[in-house]
Amino acid sequence: MIVIVGCSSGIGAAVARAVASQGQPVLMVGRDEEKLRAVVRENGAGIRSNVRVLRLAADEADRFAARMTEAGLRIDDIEALVIPMGMSRDDDDGLVRSETMSELFQVNLFAVHAIVRSVLPHMAAKGRGAIVVFSSVAVFRSRSRNVGYTAAKNALESLCESWRHQFLAHGVRIITFRLGYVRTERLQNQKMLLPAASPQKVASVVLKKLRRGNGVVVYPRFWIVVGYAIRLVPEAIFRRMRF
Numbered sequence: 730m731i732v733i734v735g736c737s738s739g740i741g742a743a744v745a746r747a748v749a750s751q752g753q754p755v756l757m758v759g760r761d762e763e764k765l766r767a768v769v770r771e772n773g774a775g776i777r778s779n780v781r782v783l784r785l786a787a788d789e790a791d792r793f794a795a796r797m798t799e800a801g802l803r804i805d806d807i808e809a810l811v812i813p814m815g816m817s818r819d820d821d822d823g824l825v826r827s828e829t830m831s832e833l834f835q836v837n838l839f840a841v842h843a844i845v846r847s848v849l850p851h852m853a854a855k856g857r858g859a860i861v862v863f864s865s866v867a868v869f870r871s872r873s874r875n876v877g878y879t880a881a882k883n884a885l886e887s888l889c890e891s892w893r894h895q896f897l898a899h900g901v902r903i904i905t906f907r908l909g910y911v912r913t914e915r916l917q918n919q920k921m922l923l924p925a926a927s928p929q930k931v932a933s934v935v936l937k938k939l940r941r942g943n944g945v946v947v948y949p950r951f952w953i954v955v956g957y958a959i960r961l962v963p964e965a966i967f968r969r970m971r972f
């Protein structure tokens with residue numbers, strides 16, 4: 730079974746549709762069950778028979794394993810875990826209230842940690858499994874915008890690197906997608922300096938990497954050049970750059 734956490738829209742919805750249309754068993758996890766069902770509803774009829782949904786909000790992530798058991802699902806049946814859940818805010822300028830900062834860390838980091846920690850030992854015991862999480866090219870260089878979001882994604886990348894060290898010998902692959910612009914609703918009002926990928930294209934790369942990927946995947950690939958070039962800009966010059 731492939732589990733996708735945060736698939737009511739954007740990249741998660743595109744991954745869920747792609748997996749569901751292949752006929753593989755898929756569990757869609759999110760805070761709004763009706764929104765999840767709408768993603769894979771067929772011609773106004775019910776959802777596909779290979780798809781199940783599970784209600785879970787980010788602040789309930791510690792209850793992921795318990796919710797699966799209550800729903801009659803087995804956590805050791807999870808072959809792949811994909812977690813596109815994430816949030817950003819327009820007012821994330823580093824001076825937001827603590828509750829806002831906590832929410833940014835809750836959704837982008839702590840909830841991801843809670844879900845992965847409940848699945849990893851089971852995958853390791855079986856000697857196989859793949860986990861995909863989503864970071865951002867924002868981690869190449871911290872700017873005056875998306876401050877809390879970038880801090881949380883940096884921490885997420887560090888966590889994933891540690892998990893890779895710990896669990897590679899146990900047959901578990903941890904794939905971190907470091908994404909550039911992707912044309913989803915969250916980017917509707919954002920000025921894009923470079924071309925954006927479609928969620929469907931990202932979904933197809935995610936499925937490919939689920940089969941045999943590991944490590945950090947920068948996508949679209951031109952961000953490898955752009956990102957590392959930005960890293961080389963001296964701090965004194967970078968401070969004056971406005972983007």
Ligand SMILES: NC(=O)c1ccc[n+]([C@@H]2O[C@H](COP(=O)([O-])OP(=O)(O)OC[C@H]3O[C@@H](n4cnc5c(N)ncnc54)[C@H](OP(=O)(O)O)[C@@H]3O)[C@@H](O)[C@H]2O)c1
Pocket residue numbers: 735736737738739740741759760761764785786787788812813814815816836863864865866908909910911912913914915916
């Ligand atoms: N789009 C981009 O250009 C871009 C660039 C870099 C990185 N990323 C990363 O890629 C991932 C997917 O992005 P996207 O553009 O597809 O985002 P999206 O369309 O906004 O989807 C985010 C998902 O997270 C869920 N979510 C948000 N807050 C939640 C909460 N408190 N509890 C439970 N679920 C919650 C949303 O559910 P609801 O529908 O219930 O809110 C939704 O399913 C994110 O981690 C994002 O940071 C995206």
